Amino acid sequence: MKCAEIHPNLAAFVLGGLETEEAAEIWQHLDSCPGCQSELQELRKVNRALDAAPPPAAPPAYLKREILSRVRAEQLPASNKAGRAEKSSSLEGQRRSHRTSRFNRFKELRIVLPSTAAAALVAMIALGVFFGFLREETPVATIQLIPAPQEAVGLKGYWGVAEIRPQPSGNQQVELKLNNFEEPKPNSYYELWFVSGDRRISAGSFTSVGEGETRVLLNVAPEARNYRTLLITEEHVDERPASGEEVALKGKVP
Amino acid sequence: MTQRADEPSDERLMINLDGPGVEAALSKLYDRYSRTVFGVGLKILGDRSMAEELVQEVFLKVWRSAHTFDPARGSFSTWLYRVTRSVALDLYRKRASRVRPVSNGTPHIAAARDSSDGPQEVVDESWLSWRMSRALEMLDAPHREVIDLAYFGGLSQREISERTGVPLGTVKTRTASAYKSLRKELAVQGTSQEVIR
Numbered sequence: 001m002k003c004a005e006i007h008p009n010l011a012a013f014v015l016g017g018l019e020t021e022e023a024a025e026i027w028q029h030l031d032s033c034p035g036c037q038s039e040l041q042e043l044r045k046v047n048r049a050l051d052a053a054p055p056p057a058a059p060p061a062y063l064k065r066e067i068l069s070r071v072r073a074e075q076l077p078a079s080n081k082a083g084r085a086e087k088s089s090s091l092e093g094q095r096r097s098h099r100t101s102r103f104n105r106f107k108e109l110r111i112v113l114p115s116t117a118a119a120a121l122v123a124m125i126a127l128g129v130f131f132g133f134l135r136e137e138t139p140v141a142t143i144q145l146i147p148a149p150q151e152a153v154g155l156k157g158y159w160g161v162a163e164i165r166p167q168p169s170g171n172q173q174v175e176l177k178l179n180n181f182e183e184p185k186p187n188s189y190y191e192l193w194f195v196s197g198d199r200r201i202s203a204g205s206f207t208s209v210g211e212g213e214t215r216v217l218l219n220v221a222p223e224a225r226n227y228r229t230l231l232i233t234e235e236h237v238d239e240r241p242a243s244g245e246e247v248a249l250k251g252k253v254p
Numbered sequence: 255m256t257q258r259a260d261e262p263s264d265e266r267l268m269i270n271l272d273g274p275g276v277e278a279a280l281s282k283l284y285d286r287y288s289r290t291v292f293g294v295g296l297k298i299l300g301d302r303s304m305a306e307e308l309v310q311e312v313f314l315k316v317w318r319s320a321h322t323f324d325p326a327r328g329s330f331s332t333w334l335y336r337v338t339r340s341v342a343l344d345l346y347r348k349r350a351s352r353v354r355p356v357s358n359g360t361p362h363i364a365a366a367r368d369s370s371d372g373p374q375e376v377v378d379e380s381w382l383s384w385r386m387s388r389a390l391e392m393l394d395a396p397h398r399e400v401i402d403l404a405y406f407g408g409l410s411q412r413e414i415s416e417r418t419g420v421p422l423g424t425v426k427t428r429t430a431s432a433y434k435s436l437r438k439e440l441a442v443q444g445t446s447q448e449v450i451r
Contacts, residue, residue: 016410017413049386049440050386050405052383052386054293054297054387058288058289059292063288064284067280068277071280072277
């Protein structure tokens with residue numbers, strides 16, 4: 001065999017990935033070819049370096065979100081100060097403040113809420129249809145987020161949709177689609193509640209990605225069928241397992 | 255991850271960390287380097303959860319310490335390796351001196367890694383690991399695939415052909431080409447070795 005035929009196979013040879021007959025031909029050629037022997041030594045260096053390589057592995061996908069979330073959280077105090085300074089300085093400052101991203105505006109709004117609800121935005125969710133009218137697997141509700149009057153400024157373009165489907169078990173499946181819904185604070189999560197008067201039934205907890213669309217699939221017990229208000233609250237880890245006071249979103253069956 | 259010519263350089267992204275595009279810049283750097291940081295972390299720490307902690311701490315440090323990066327003193331990859339090595343050493347030492355309660359209630363010092371090498375030796379070995387990981391990340395997907403299957407998967411060239419549906423001749427060509435690229439990349443990175451030691 002000629003060198004030109006050997007060279008393309010040398011890497012596979014070093015890897016031990018050739019058939020026995022092919023490897024034997026290469027051994028035979030190497031015995032009498034210093035050039036190919038030299039090439040072989042170079043390729044073996046690569047092989048030894050590969051011994052040191054980490055195995056193919058990627059960190060879990062949530063890690064990136066956590067890192068960006070922490071960056072965002074650490075940036076927040078500075079951006080809030082800047083926002084307040086702008087608002088107090090001039091009308092132009094206020095206009096600029098209104099042009100900030102929904103995310104920043106959302107964060108800012110949370111600051112001015114009463115302490116009992118300080119960490120959350122209140123918005124109204126209008127349900128399109130009653131649960132009882134819905135057929136199996138047919139989305140039962142189209143939920144639009146309608147910001148409450150005091151929160152309306154700066155929330156244009158903020159929307160959410162919930163689709164509710166009755167399940168054979170009697171449970172109601174709730175598919176929540178939230179666009180640019182801010183991530184909860186560190187050590188916090190969101191919880192969806194069906195509310196009637198002072199009674200609440202939890203449909204489960206979730207988090208959100210902050211940017212882009214967050215899709216959440218939750219289930220609520222059949223008893224929630226007549227609970228016609230939806231609340232999304234922000235809950236804190238390690239607190240009592242009851243609903244919190246920090247209401248993020250709120251909706252009523254019309 | 256191979257980097258397209260029209261994408262911002264690592265150095266450009268580091269500049270962007272100090273501005274409104276911080277999340278986009280950090281996100282891009284994460285996409286480029288998180289596999290390497292994680293993989294090298296696994297090699298050093300031998301523990302998946304610790305490697306995840308390493309990734310998190312390293313990229314937060316990249317953001318917080320971006321102002322300490324000086325492109326005149328070396329590439330971003332070299333700087334990031336040094337950050338990774340420093341954080342890994344901290345985690346290694348933290349784990350090695352972890353106090354763990356035992357059944358009789360008496361705390362004792364538990365070394366979590368059974369290794370005759372000290373932490374410095376283990377971490378120093380990671381430079382070659384880092385360089386090789388970066389060289390592998392520079393390969394495009396088809397070439398990376400043959401190396402993963404051949405080297406890490408232990409498959410023969412024929413088995414790779416059968417598994418991927420790629421003709422045997424193409425598998426051999428890609429293997430040869432991948433080795434050539436790795437060799438070239440290692441040679442380039444080797445020139446900056448003195449910066450590390």
